[in-house]
Amino acid sequence: MIGTTLAAAAAAGSGASPGFLSPSGVEIAFLLVGLATLGAAVVTVTTKQLVHAALWLVVALGGIAVEYLLLTAEFIAWVQVLIYLGSVVVLLLFGLMLTKAPIGPSPDADSGNRWVALGVAVAAAGALVWVVVDAFRTTWIDLDGPVQGSTAVSGEILFRHWVLPFEALSVLLLAALIGAIVLSRKNGDTGTARQEGKR
Amino acid sequence: MHLAYPAVLAALLFCTGLYGVLARRNAILVLMSVELMLNAVNLNLVAFDVWLRDTVHAGQALTLFTIAIAAAEIGIGLAIVLMVYRNRGTSDVDRLRDTVEGREPAPTSDSAPAEPTAPRPEVAA
Numbered sequence: 001m002i003g004t005t006l007a008a009a010a011a012a013g014s015g016a017s018p019g020f021l022s023p024s025g026v027e028i029a030f031l032l033v034g035l036a037t038l039g040a041a042v043v044t045v046t047t048k049q050l051v052h053a054a055l056w057l058v059v060a061l062g063g064i065a066v067e068y069l070l071l072t073a074e075f076i077a078w079v080q081v082l083i084y085l086g087s088v089v090v091l092l093l094f095g096l097m098l099t100k101a102p103i104g105p106s107p108d109a110d111s112g113n114r115w116v117a118l119g120v121a122v123a124a125a126g127a128l129v130w131v132v133v134d135a136f137r138t139t140w141i142d143l144d145g146p147v148q149g150s151t152a153v154s155g156e157i158l159f160r161h162w163v164l165p166f167e168a169l170s171v172l173l174l175a176a177l178i179g180a181i182v183l184s185r186k187n188g189d190t191g192t193a194r195q196e197g198k199r
Numbered sequence: 200m201h202l203a204y205p206a207v208l209a210a211l212l213f214c215t216g217l218y219g220v221l222a223r224r225n226a227i228l229v230l231m232s233v234e235l236m237l238n239a240v241n242l243n244l245v246a247f248d249v250w251l252r253d254t255v256h257a258g259q260a261l262t263l264f265t266i267a268i269a270a271a272e273i274g275i276g277l278a279i280v281l282m283v284y285r286n287r288g289t290s291d292v293d294r295l296r297d298t299v300e301g302r303e304p305a306p307t308s309d310s311a312p313a314e315p316t317a318p319r320p321e322v323a324a
Binding site for chain 1: 200201202203204205206207208210211212213214215216217218219221222223224225227228230231232234235238241242245246248249250252255256259260262263264266267268269270271272273274275277278279280281282284285290291292293
């Protein structure tokens with residue numbers, strides 16, 4: 001589908017200055033990493049082995065981190081590696097283990113409405129790609145010049161312009177942490193006894 | 200770099216996640232697909248931020264916030280899935296049909312320890 005996108009945009013935007021049929025090195029790298037990311041994502045949502053799905057998710061999220069690096073947003077790339085690859089995937093693996101997910105292939109990983117889901121996804125992909133290509137076929141990102149997402153720039157904008165949302169977000173994280181603890185605590189004797197006493 | 204590359208990649212990743220959310224049966228796999236969709240949105244945010252050369256970098260700040268909220272979401276979501284698994288003995292979203300309309304509630308297989316799911320005192324009080 002990226003190939004058809006390329007062809008359509010090349011046919012449409014042939015008058016643009018940078019030229020679509022002579023992609024730069026960054027574009028080639030972005031395309032290759034994007035293909036790997038997309039393939040890993042597709043395997044993630046289609047594989048029958050639950051643990052393999054989590055491990056392919058690592059590949060997909062790591063590919064997205066590389067794309068951030070290619071877009072010169074290096075701080076976000078490292079945050080992606082730290083949080084997604086470091087903690088979210090580990091949490092998902094823990095969840096799979098705690099719900100006693102089967103190690104081998106589980107044939108009922110997909111529900112019965114798989115073909116409806118495929119239809120919806122393909123229709124959405126077609127519509128979105130058509131709209132996006134039609135809207136941005138003559139738009140170019142200027143990646144030269146100063147790096148826009150370095151740690152210095154990110155820290156400065158985050159603590160100069162976005163301090164209040166940042167602090168609110170830390171409160172939200174604390175609330176989520178407490179909520180997760182309360183939810184996942186086992187209702188043992190001590191807990192119920194204390195709750196009964198409180199009542 | 201052409202803006203269509205990250206935009207098209209984000210659209211395709213989003214639709215992959217959409218398929219996963221609709222087609223998967225295990226709740227944890229649904230959460231993984233939700234992560235894919237959130238990452239597609241993040242890629243869009245970063246690409247458009249770099250394109251617009253925003254001086255306050257709203258796209259990158261929002262991406263950081265989205266990543267943090269996604270981490271919170273995955274923690275809460277996994278806690279809920281674990282509690283459902285502990286109470287019902289399954290984490291398949293197809294079998295959680297208690298609120299389905301026009302049908303008698305199917306007898307759930309209670310292979311979980313038979314702790315009666317009393318209404319929690321925080322809710323009841």
